[in-house]
Amino acid sequence: xxxxxxxxxxxxxxxxxxxxxxxxxxxxxxxxxxxxxxxxxxxxxxxxxxxxxxxxxxxxxxxxxxxxxxxxxxxxxxxxxxxxxxxxxxxxxxxxxxxxxxxxxxxxxxxxxxxxxxxxxxxxxxxxxxxxxxxxxxxxxxxxxxxxxxxxxxxxxxxxxxxxxxxxxxxxxxxxxxxxxxxxxxxxxxxxxxxxxxxxxxxxxxxxxxxxxxxxxxxxxxxxxxxxxxxxxxxxxxxxxxxxxxxxxxxxxxxxxxxxxxxxxxxxxxxxxxxxxxxxxxxxxxxxxxxxxxxxxxxxxxxxxxxxxxxxxxxxxxxxxxxxxxxxxxxxxxxxxxxxxxxxxxxxxxxxxxxxxxxxxxxxxxxxxxxxxxxxxxxxxxxxxxxxxxxxxxxxxxxxxxxxxxxxxxxxxxxxxxxxxxxxxxxxxxxxxxxxxxxxxxxxxxxxxxxxxxxxxxxxxxxxxxxxxxxxxxxxxxxxxxxxxxxxxxxxxxxxxxxxxxxxxxxxxxxxxxxxxxxxxxxxxxxxxxxxxxxxxxxxxxxxxxxxxxxxxxxxxxxxxxxxxxxxxxxxxxxxxxxxxxxxxxxxxxxxxxxxxxxxxxxxxxxxxxxxxxxxxxxxxxxxxxxxxxxxxxxxxxxxxxxxxxxxxxxxxxxxxxxxxxxxxxxxxxxxxxxxxxxxxxxxxxxxxxxxxxxxxxxxxxxxxxxxxxxxxxxxxxxxxxxxxxxxxxxxxxxxxxxxxxxxxxxxxxxxxx
Numbered sequence: 001x002x003x004x005x006x007x008x009x010x011x012x013x014x015x016x017x018x019x020x021x022x023x024x025x026x027x028x029x030x031x032x033x034x035x036x037x038x039x040x041x042x043x044x045x046x047x048x049x050x051x052x053x054x055x056x057x058x059x060x061x062x063x064x065x066x067x068x069x070x071x072x073x074x075x076x077x078x079x080x081x082x083x084x085x086x087x088x089x090x091x092x093x094x095x096x097x098x099x100x101x102x103x104x105x106x107x108x109x110x111x112x113x114x115x116x117x118x119x120x121x122x123x124x125x126x127x128x129x130x131x132x133x134x135x136x137x138x139x140x141x142x143x144x145x146x147x148x149x150x151x152x153x154x155x156x157x158x159x160x161x162x163x164x165x166x167x168x169x170x171x172x173x174x175x176x177x178x179x180x181x182x183x184x185x186x187x188x189x190x191x192x193x194x195x196x197x198x199x200x201x202x203x204x205x206x207x208x209x210x211x212x213x214x215x216x217x218x219x220x221x222x223x224x225x226x227x228x229x230x231x232x233x234x235x236x237x238x239x240x241x242x243x244x245x246x247x248x249x250x251x252x253x254x255x256x257x258x259x260x261x262x263x264x265x266x267x268x269x270x271x272x273x274x275x276x277x278x279x280x281x282x283x284x285x286x287x288x289x290x291x292x293x294x295x296x297x298x299x300x301x302x303x304x305x306x307x308x309x310x311x312x313x314x315x316x317x318x319x320x321x322x323x324x325x326x327x328x329x330x331x332x333x334x335x336x337x338x339x340x341x342x343x344x345x346x347x348x349x350x351x352x353x354x355x356x357x358x359x360x361x362x363x364x365x366x367x368x369x370x371x372x373x374x375x376x377x378x379x380x381x382x383x384x385x386x387x388x389x390x391x392x393x394x395x396x397x398x399x400x401x402x403x404x405x406x407x408x409x410x411x412x413x414x415x416x417x418x419x420x421x422x423x424x425x426x427x428x429x430x431x432x433x434x435x436x437x438x439x440x441x442x443x444x445x446x447x448x449x450x451x452x453x454x455x456x457x458x459x460x461x462x463x464x465x466x467x468x469x470x471x472x473x474x475x476x477x478x479x480x481x482x483x484x485x486x487x488x489x490x491x492x493x494x495x496x497x498x499x500x501x502x503x504x505x506x507x508x509x510x511x512x513x514x515x516x517x518x519x520x521x522x523x524x525x526x527x528x529x530x531x532x533x534x535x536x537x538x539x540x541x542x543x544x545x546x547x548x549x550x551x552x553x554x555x556x557x558x559x560x561x562x563x564x565x566x567x568x569x570x571x572x573x574x575x576x577x578x579x580x581x582x583x584x585x586x587x588x589x590x591x592x593x594x595x596x597x598x599x600x601x602x603x604x605x606x607x608x609x610x611x612x613x614x615x616x617x618x619x620x621x622x623x624x625x626x627x628x629x630x631x632x633x634x635x636x637x638x639x640x641x642x643x644x645x646x647x648x649x650x651x652x653x654x655x656x657x658x659x660x661x662x663x664x665x666x667x668x669x670x671x672x673x674x675x676x677x678x679x680x681x682x683x684x685x686x687x688x689x690x691x692x693x694x695x696x697x698x699x700x701x702x703x704x705x706x707x708x709x710x711x712x713x714x715x716x717x718x719x720x721x722x723x724x725x726x727x728x729x730x731x732x733x734x735x736x737x738x739x740x741x742x743x744x745x746x747x748x749x750x751x752x753x754x
Contacts, residue, residue, distance in 0.1 A: 002442070002444070003512070003516060004444045004516065004519060007516055007519040007523070008444075008516075008519060010519075010520075011519055011522055011523040011526075013525055014523050014527050015526060016529075018526055018527065018530035018531050018537075018553070019530060021530070021531040021549055021553075022485075022530050022531055022533060022534075025477075025531070025534055025545070025546050025549055026477055028542075028543065028545060028546060029473060029474060029477045029537070029541075029542055029546065030474060032542070032543050033473040033474055033541055034198035034203075034210035034211075034471075034541040035132050035136070036051050036054055036055070036194065036471065037051065037132050037136055037138045038135070038136040038137060039051070039135075039136070039137045039138075040048065040138045040140055040290075041137050041138070041139055041140070042139070042140055042142065042145055043139060043140075043141065043142065047325065048140060048145060049190050049193075053187060053190045054190050054191055054193075054194045055191075055469045056187045056190070057187040057188050057189065057190040057191030057192070057194070058191045058472065059187075059394070059397075059398070059468055059469065060179065060184040060185075060187045060188045060191070060394075060470065061188055061191050061192075061404060062397065062398065062402065062403060062404030062405075062468070063179070063184070063387060063388075063390075063394060063397045063401070063402065063404070064159070064178055064179055064188075064324065064388070064404075065322075065324030065325065065327075065328060065388055065402055065404065065409075066402070066403070066404020066405055066406075066409075067404060067405055067406040068323075068324040068325075068328050068402075068404075068406060068409065069172075069173075069174065069178070069323065069324040070082060070083050070172065070328045070332075071083070071084075071620050072084055072195055072420060072472070073195055073199070073211065073214075073472065073476075073539060073540050073541070074190075074214065074215070074539055074540075074619035074620040074675070074697075075406060075476070075536075075620075076406055076542070077323075077324070077327055077406075077619070078197075078620065078621065078622055078624075078625060078701070079172060079173045079305070079306050079309070079323065079706070080173065080174060080701075081172070081193045081698070081701045081702060081703075082215065082620045082652060082697055082698070082701050083155075083195070084192070084195040084215060085215040085217070085620075085696065085697040085698040085701065085703070086698050086701070087151070087155070087192045087196045087198075087560045088196040088199060088200055088215070088217055088698070089195065089217060089219070089696065089698035089699075090151045090221065091144075091147045091148060091193075091196065092123060092127070092147075092217070092219045093108075093153055093219075094146075094151050095123060095126075095143055095144060095147040096108035096119055096120075096123060096219075097277075097635065098143050098146050098147055098150070099113070099119050099122065099143050099650055102143065103115075103118075103119070109523050115125070115627070118327050123219065123220060124219075124220050124221055126141060126143075127144075127200045127201065127220045128200065128201060128202050128209070129201070129202065130144075130197065130200070130201040130219070131201060131202075132680075138197070148193060152186075152189045154744070155185070155188065155189050155192060156182070156185045158172075158174070158187075159174075159178045159179040159185045159188060159433075160177060160178075160179065160180075160182070160185055161176050161177045163448065166551065168703055169309065169310070170308075170309035170310050171309055171703045171704070171706065171707050172309060173305040173306065173309040173310070173318075173322075174309070174310075174318075174322070174323070174325035175245035175310065175318040175319055175322040175323070176318070176319065176374035178322070178324075179390075180390055181709050184394075186443055195472070198210040198211060198541055199211045199214065199215060199222070200217075200220055200222070200533035203543065205681075206544075207225075208227075208544075209222065209543050210224045211539045211540070211541055212225060212228060212538060212539055212542075212543075212544070212547060212612075212616075212618070213225055213228070213616075214538070214539035214616055215342055215489055215534060215539075215619075215620075215696065215697040215698070216616065216617060216692060216693075216696045216697055217394060217696050217697075217698070218695075218696060222696075224612070224613050224616050226614050227544045227545075227547065227548070228547065228612045228616060229612075229613055231547055231548050231551040231552070231611075231612050232488060232551065232611035232613035232614065234548075234551060234552060235551040235552060235554070235555040235610065235611045235612070236555070236611065238552055238555040238556060239555040239556070239558055239559070239607065242528075242555065242556045242559035243558075243559055244559075244608045244676040246524075246559050246560070257542070264506075264507040265580075265716070267506065267581075267583070268505060268506060268507050269352075269505060269506060269609065269650055270650070270653050272352065272356045273356065274650070274651065275351040275356070275357060275358040275362070275363075276358060276362070276363040277347065277350075277351060277362040277363040277365075277366045278348055278351055278356045278369060278650075279649065279651060279653060280363050280366045280370075281347060281348055281355070281366065281647060281651060282651050282652075282740040283370055283740070284340060284341075284343070284344040284347075284370060284644075284647075285344065285644050285647065285648050285651075285736050285739065285740050286737065286740050287337075287340055287370065287373065287374065288337045288340050288341045288344065288640065288644050288736075289337075289644070289732070289733040289736045289737065290733075291336050291337035291340070291377070292333075292337045292637075292641075292729055292732075292733060293729055293730065293733045294329075294333050295329075295330055295333040295334050295337065296725060296726050296729040297726065298326050298329050298330045298333065299330045299722070300411055300719075300722045300723075300726060301321075301326050301330075301331050302323065302326050302327050302640040303718060303719075303722055304326075304713070304719075305318075305323045305326070306715050307712060307715050307716060309323070320389075322388060323387060324388055325384060325388045325665055328384050328402065328409045329381060329384070329408060330389075331406065331409070332380065332381070332409055332410060333377075333386075334378075334489075334633070334637075335407065336377050336638045337371070337640065338636045338637065339422075340373060341639075341640030341641070341644050342491060342495070342640065342643065343369070343373075343425050343455070343493065344643065344644065344647055345643040345646075345647060346425065346429050346453060346456075346494075346498070346500055347366055347369075347425070347428060347429070348647045348650070349432075349449075349498065349502070350362070350428065350429050350431070350432030350433065351432055351499060351632045352505065353432045353433055353435075353436035353446065353449075354431075354432035354433075354435045354436060355435065355436075355439060355552070359431040359432055359435070362428065362431070362432075365424070365427075365428045366428065368424070368660075369421060369425055369428070372417070372420075372421045372424070373421060375417070376410075376417050376418050376421060379414050379417070380410035380414035380418075383400045383401045383402070383410070383411045383414060384401060384409060384410070384411075384488075386400075386401060387401025387402040387411075388399075388401075388402060395610040397411070398411065398412055398467075398468035399411050399412045399413045400412075400413050400414070403415075403468075405475065405479055406482045407479070407480055407482070408463050408482055408483070412464075415463060415464065416464065418561055419460050419463075419464070421631075422456070422460050423457055423458075424458055425457065426453065426454070426456075426457030426458070429453050429457075430450075430453070433446065433449070433450045441724060442511060442515070444515045444519070445497075445500070445501060445504065445511060445514055445515040446518050448497050448515070448518045448522060449497045449501055449518075451522075451613050452490065452493045452497045452498075452522070452661050453494065455490040455493065455494070456486075456490050456491065456494050459481065459482075459485060459486045459490055460482060460486050462478055462481035462482055462485070463478060463479065463481070464484040465478045465481075466478045466479070467496050472540070472541065473537075473540050473541035473542065476536070476537055476540040477537065477543075480533050480536045480537065481533065483528070483536075484532070484533045484536060485529065485530065485533050487636070488529060489525060489526060489529040489530065489533075490527070491636065492525050493521070493522045493525055493526070495639050495643075496517075496518060496521045496522065496525070497518045497521075497522070497644075499591065500514040500515075500517055500550045501514065501518075501520045502646070506584075508581075510578060513582070521560065524559065524560040525557075525560060527556055528553050528554060528555070528556030528558075528559065528560075529555070529556035529557055531549050531550070531552075531553035531554075532550060532553045532554030532556070532557045533550070534546050534547070534549050534553075534554070535548030535550035535615070536550075536608055537550065537618070538550060538551075538612050538615055538616075538619075539615070539619060544590060547612055548577045550612075551610075551611060554610055555607070555611075557602075557606070558602075558603050558606065558607050558610075561598055561599050561602060561603035564715055572588065572589070572592045573748070583656070583657070584646065584649065585662075586645055586657050586662045586666060587642045587643075587645040587646040587649065587670065588642070589642075589666055590638045590639070590641050590642030590645065590666070591638075591639070591642050593634070593638040593666070594634075594635055594639045594642065596634075597630055597631070597633075597634025597635050597638065597673075598631075598634070598635045600630060601627065601629075601630025601631035601634040601635060602627075602630075602631040602634075602635055605623075605626050605627040605630050605631070606627050606631060608623065608626075608627065609623050609624060609627055609676075617689060617692045617693050617697075618685070618689055618692070619697075620697060620701065621685050621688040621689060621692060621697075621700060621701075622680075622681050622682070622685035622688060623682070623685035623686070623688070623689060624685075625681050625685065626677055626681045626682045626685050629673065629676060629677060629681060630673065630677060632675045633673060634673060637669075638669075641732060642672060644659075644736060645735075645736070645739075646710060648724070648736060648740065649739070651739070652739050652740075652742050654742075655738075655739055655742045657735065658738070660737055661731045661732075661734060661735045661738075662731070662735055664727070664728070664730070664731045665727075665728045665729070665730075665731030665732035665735065666728070666732070667728070668724050668725065668726040668727045668728025668731065669725060669728035669729065669732070670728075671721075671724055671728075672721050672722065672723075672724035672725025672726070672727075672728055673721070673725060674721070675718070675720060675721025675724060675725075676718055676721040676722065676725065678719045679714065679718055679720070679721060680714045680717060680718035680721070681718075683714055684711055684714055684715075687710075687711065688701075688705075691705055
């Protein structure tokens, strides 16, 4: 460890503390997950529905695309309603009307204030005190059963082919006959009802529902709890304190003496002969860009579905490529191309670590992994198509079709194959890294690099810890291990360490600076990132301690983003350190963009929805989409493009980037993303937030609200940003293709005159 001992001790201490909190929280989630009662019965003991009926409904919901068609407990797509909030409000309104007829012979709206007050009090008491008895049963009143019976046909007809609901299906971007089987549609309503039951009945010993009073529903006093407000204030305090301590630490501990090195006269990496496995990586660049272009085109398709719910500029396409399918492909293709770019970068660095040579059969391994990636992409996409087309038998859906969970939509079989591919990549990486440890010199930078590689390789497996019929709350815990911890946590660490390793090998930073910054950055990212996983779970059926941990630590995720402006400037200034650095201009510009979007997308837009009281009203709105677009593409997208361009530049050392293509591509991507957010996603999200605050989530996601002319115009305006973004993607993809297919003697590099 040597001079880095304090860094390592700090990192290890943070890992031990944060994973202890994450593990303890997991135990709590298993222990306190909302019950799925064995039976819901009427006052005479007659069974209304059972636990199996609810779980059968959960499986049916997965087969429709699950979280890709509307949302449940706030997680999922944004065009259709949140089914939890929607069912709850419809049931409450139906209960009031039925009870009004029973007591006063009139519907609720026609009653006077005193009569309405009586019914409101009865409503709150019945719903919030609907507890499980010692026989694991819940007794439902005749009025509530009548309300459920009254509203269930709406969902059965909506997911079917009911002609009177055709306009609603178009508004929600649902294809006709989404679920052809009537029995499946009936089971689906059981699952929707259960999610509303846990969102409306109080957790024993508390005055909050199992979902911490989410969604906002004034009719039964579903409003932020005292704990919600307290921990929201605490998260802001922790953010300010974290930023303050970071600035003080930066001022007193940061040293610049090693930064201004004597930059080499020539690119050091060009002096290392390319190995066969490195040359074979050009096809990875092609795969990355093919998936990238597919993703942005399908993203435009998804965006247009929010305007014409079943058509594409008048062409009826939803029966073949419904919204739930194309949104699934949009998200999955993004994850595939970003992950492939990271794998490509690691495979390029492995021979360098190995002393400039390939381990035995390394090229064969690289070729096999490339084929395996294509098999997983094509296989999972085909399975999702057959599942949502109702061609795949229901019993095979979870394994080969659509899991129903956003970001982890691919069938379990394909998910396992993907992890096997990642583990195979890990083996390819370790063969070079093990030999690297046998060489002389300081191994601290290599150690933190290897640690990040191991985490990327292993932690995807967390997504296998739940099954088709696993409790929804428990599933969410493990899903966010992948989406937040694996992608947002360990990918971030791997990227940081990889960049430090590359810049050190280029002679742009000293090994001491590269090592110290890598370990310190990893510690900062993981400090907030590991327990910060819980900020996704505030309202998924968890208790107050989970909210407290999530709010406290996720606020600290923003802290390291404060210094990213300085990091962006450092990256940008590297272009001027040597003439040969001009060839790295566009990869470096991508890294500069990463710093900017990390600050804005992950920092500003992330914290906008992060405090519990903020997320209480904003979860499931376009404010979340604002954060996800700015952070996922702005950070990981630009990072991946930068990695690909950097690797391709060394695979084709004689090739000169097309200034016209790259300038157009880079700025079109940035401008397009800004326009997407500023002209559509953010304004719609803010407008929805006002509706959610005043009326409730059900209204902010309702057909009447979402189909207003004003919001429709904003969706049309977004088309300009989408088109500009697509142009940028095509330019970058074309540049990569030219690099991949260029002959070694394509061009000679001639630096411009200063």
